[in-house]
Amino acid sequence: MQTPEETKKLLDRLARIEGQVRGLRNMLEDGRCCEDVLTQLLAVRSGLESASLLVLEKHLNDCVFNDATMDNATVDKVRETLKLWSRHTVGAG
Template identity: 40%
Template sequence: MCATEKAEPESNTAQEETGCYCHCKTTARSQDERKKLMNRLSRIEGQIRGIKGMLEKDAYCNDILIQSAAVSAAMNAFNRELLSSHIHSCVVRDIREGKDEVVDELMATLQKLMK
């Protein structure tokens, strides 16, 4: 579930300490949800390292492109999972609390994801 927006941090150090780099909002996730998302990102990170290795070994362009497409598909799956969670928790909660601006925020996010 999303936390409410916090005041502007005084410095970058405050951001680093809280892990906040964007809008100073946080989302509390269950350990299971966090683990699932982290595992997905770790697999994607491994795919990226594999592509880098392919480049270092002068692999055939088409083979690299196929792996790159696989990374894009994996990122899209990660984004769908996170977006679903966001809508079911943060967005629903904010709408119930009368914070209709969350719909504009969601639409802006969807526009970025659909580029």
């Protein structure tokens, strides 16, 4: 179960992505240059990756790390891997 703060953070991020997608549609309708459209597409992708990481972190914390058979060293390795992944996949999102 997500806390109200976690839910708000995710909803805010999704609202921003929604606005970016609407902006993309307007850019295409207005005939904006390819570079501008690509930049906006990358921003949307980054936002989605960031939202996905929030959900993944929640899943790991609630469903995976609570497994009594998982030792602390393994949990730490998974957390470090997630941090590494997030540093290299999420841009300005």
